[in-house]
Amino acid sequence: MRLTLQEVEHIAELARLELTPQEKERFCEQLSTILDYAARLQEIDTRSIQPTYSVTRGEGRLREDEPAIGLSLEALLKNAPQIMHGQFRLPPVLE
Amino acid sequence: MTLEESIHALRTGRVSSTELTRAYLEQITSLEPEIHAFISLTPELALQQAQEADRRWSDWRKAPSQPPPLLLGLPLVVKDVLCVADVPCTCGSRILENFRPPYHATAVQRLLDAGMVLLGKTNTDEFAMGSSTENSAYGVTHNPWDVQRVPGGSSGGSAAAVSAHMAPLALGTDTGGSVRQPAAYCGVTGIKPTYGRVSRYGLVAFGSSLDVVGVFGREARDVARALVLISGQDPRDATSSALPPPQVDFDHSPTQALHGLKVGIPEEYFSAGLQPEVRQAVEQAISQLQDLGAQLQTVHLPHTSYALPVYYLIAPAEASANLARYDGVRFGQRAESETIAELFFRTRGRYFGAEVKRRIMLGTYALSAGYYQAYYGQAQKVRTLIREDFARAFTALDILAAPVTPTTAFPIGEHADDPLAMYMEDALTLPANLAGIPALAFPVGFDAKGLPIGMQIMASHFNEPLLFRVAHAYQQVTDWHTRLPAILSRG
Numbered sequence: 001m002r003l004t005l006q007e008v009e010h011i012a013e014l015a016r017l018e019l020t021p022q023e024k025e026r027f028c029e030q031l032s033t034i035l036d037y038a039a040r041l042q043e044i045d046t047r048s049i050q051p052t053y054s055v056t057r058g059e060g061r062l063r064e065d066e067p068a069i070g071l072s073l074e075a076l077l078k079n080a081p082q083i084m085h086g087q088f089r090l091p092p093v094l095e
Numbered sequence: 096m097t098l099e100e101s102i103h104a105l106r107t108g109r110v111s112s113t114e115l116t117r118a119y120l121e122q123i124t125s126l127e128p129e130i131h132a133f134i135s136l137t138p139e140l141a142l143q144q145a146q147e148a149d150r151r152w153s154d155w156r157k158a159p160s161q162p163p164p165l166l167l168g169l170p171l172v173v174k175d176v177l178c179v180a181d182v183p184c185t186c187g188s189r190i191l192e193n194f195r196p197p198y199h200a201t202a203v204q205r206l207l208d209a210g211m212v213l214l215g216k217t218n219t220d221e222f223a224m225g226s227s228t229e230n231s232a233y234g235v236t237h238n239p240w241d242v243q244r245v246p247g248g249s250s251g252g253s254a255a256a257v258s259a260h261m262a263p264l265a266l267g268t269d270t271g272g273s274v275r276q277p278a279a280y281c282g283v284t285g286i287k288p289t290y291g292r293v294s295r296y297g298l299v300a301f302g303s304s305l306d307v308v309g310v311f312g313r314e315a316r317d318v319a320r321a322l323v324l325i326s327g328q329d330p331r332d333a334t335s336s337a338l339p340p341p342q343v344d345f346d347h348s349p350t351q352a353l354h355g356l357k358v359g360i361p362e363e364y365f366s367a368g369l370q371p372e373v374r375q376a377v378e379q380a381i382s383q384l385q386d387l388g389a390q391l392q393t394v395h396l397p398h399t400s401y402a403l404p405v406y407y408l409i410a411p412a413e414a415s416a417n418l419a420r421y422d423g424v425r426f427g428q429r430a431e432s433e434t435i436a437e438l439f440f441r442t443r444g445r446y447f448g449a450e451v452k453r454r455i456m457l458g459t460y461a462l463s464a465g466y467y468q469a470y471y472g473q474a475q476k477v478r479t480l481i482r483e484d485f486a487r488a489f490t491a492l493d494i495l496a497a498p499v500t501p502t503t504a505f506p507i508g509e510h511a512d513d514p515l516a517m518y519m520e521d522a523l524t525l526p527a528n529l530a531g532i533p534a535l536a537f538p539v540g541f542d543a544k545g546l547p548i549g550m551q552i553m554a555s556h557f558n559e560p561l562l563f564r565v566a567h568a569y570q571q572v573t574d575w576h577t578r579l580p581a582i583l584s585r586g
Contacts, residue, residue, distance in 0.1 A: 031457060034407060034457060038408055041401060044476075062333055078195070081426075093435045
């Protein structure tokens with residue numbers, strides 16, 4: 001199975017990833033090779049098998065939701081590419 | 096000096112932490128141009144922390160009460176995917192080039208609380224995605240045993256640093272083999288703990304159902320000393336286990352330690368692709384365990400060969416979700432744009448490297464409508480079968496012993512254009528991650544080119560103490576772990 005250029009473009013759209021024409025071409029080929037390899041999983045009859053989402057099933061617990069002092073606003077904004085009035089600055093979302 | 100000798104020297108005051116720290120920093124200065132194990136160095140911070148450790152030691156010597164922590168004043172290096180407050184954390188990616196986390200990862204916090212001294216952050220494949228440390232935006236790390244070859248990955252910087260004696264201990268992470276494979280390639284000892292044994296808080300997420308923080312050292316005992324400190328529940332990681340840290344003691348003689356131990360030899364790990372010297376060295380090591388009193392038994396883990404396709408669907412799927420946060424909004428690099436959509440697409444397109452993009456694409460595909468059941472869903476079910484293979488084996492056996500990698504370290508550039516060939520490097524390490532069990536890698540010989548060979552032993556969940564006991568027994572009767580790369584004996 002070979003992924004088409006349209007399929008690769010669709011996945012890149014879902015992943016919010018700008019790709020160059022060369023990258024798209026390369027991914028058509030490489031992803032196809034990898035997915036072909038992964039197709040061997042279809043050999044196994046898993047109709048009666050439960051999926052494993054976590055290996056510590058039942059172990060994970062949630063902590064009490066108690067108010068506590070977190071990081072300061074200053075610490076949180078320190079790494080921002082652009083800030084304005086103590087907030088993250090971005091291009092317009094709606095025109 | 097070995098770690099034990101350093102611990103002793105600090106305790107008796109024969110050496111200060113400042114002297115020890117300076118000695119390691121000098122070693123880094125002399126070898127870093129050839130090895131390139133680090134993304135950033137923190138010498139000023141290290142010397143400050145060393146002074147503080149010296150003060151604590153001298154206070155204790157004046158008024159001995161409760162002994163200070165065992166690793167007080169000992170140097171440490173940390174893979175650059177674990178946060179250290181106010182020190183750059185790049186994850187080997189351009190997208191995090193200027194990122195300085197505002198907090199410590201829990202594992203780091205616990206070692207700093209114990210008085211360890213941070214020398215720097217080590218190189219890694221971008222977001223820990225790779226098996227060679229070639230996929231770093233900050234250059235390739237070289238294997239101290241042969242600088243033309245890779246150190247393995249993704250924790251290649253940490254493994255190379257310990258191997259080249261640039262640090263006595265290092266933190267790494269293991270999502271699909273990223274501690275054990277570089278440990279094997281660099282001739283050091285490394286543990287991938289049980290999933291949940293160590294908090295993942297402050298570890299930049301890659302595959303959240305697989306990621307664990309691990310430790311590198313020159314021998315099993317060193318690794319255990321650090322693992323004990325970083326283990327244990329953390330309110331900031333809901334998947335961290337409530338079990339107390341592992342109790343490890345090294346008081347047994349090798350024959351006491353191994354008496355009656357049931358060792359399984361999983362046939363699927365010794366298949367045709369294995370380099371003959373790797374097979375020979377691992378078989379030799381297993382027969383040494385037998386000489387010390389272990390009982391050997393062949394065992395089948397029939398779904399082993401499916402681990403590779405299962406992993407390369409599940410890990411990219413989880414990664415594609417985890418890496419959605421790199422959007423140029425709150426931290427990291429931003430590509431300037433007119434609209435918000437353009438900002439997301441451009442930032443991610445420009446600042447992610449090729450392997451990261453490939454995995455995001457693969458993971459997004461595996462999770463997308465119409466393919467979810469066939470790929471991701473099926474992979475999660477086969478993961479159950481892999482887990483059950485191990486569970487069955489451990490009803491009758493204490494540990495499993497197997498090679499870490501099919502070959503020794505490969506030349507830099509060898510797999511550059513063939514991602515699938517690179518993925519194959521992980522075939523023997525992935526199953527332990529999918530099952531969440533602990534595995535310890537340690538050196539058991541060398542090939543004809545003088546490159547180290549590693550063996551891994553695996554146990555059931557939370558059985559790390561047994562792994563340490565076995566490896567320590569082996570290391571008491573062998574000297575592979577004490578061999579030095581030629582680069583260290585040079586003038």
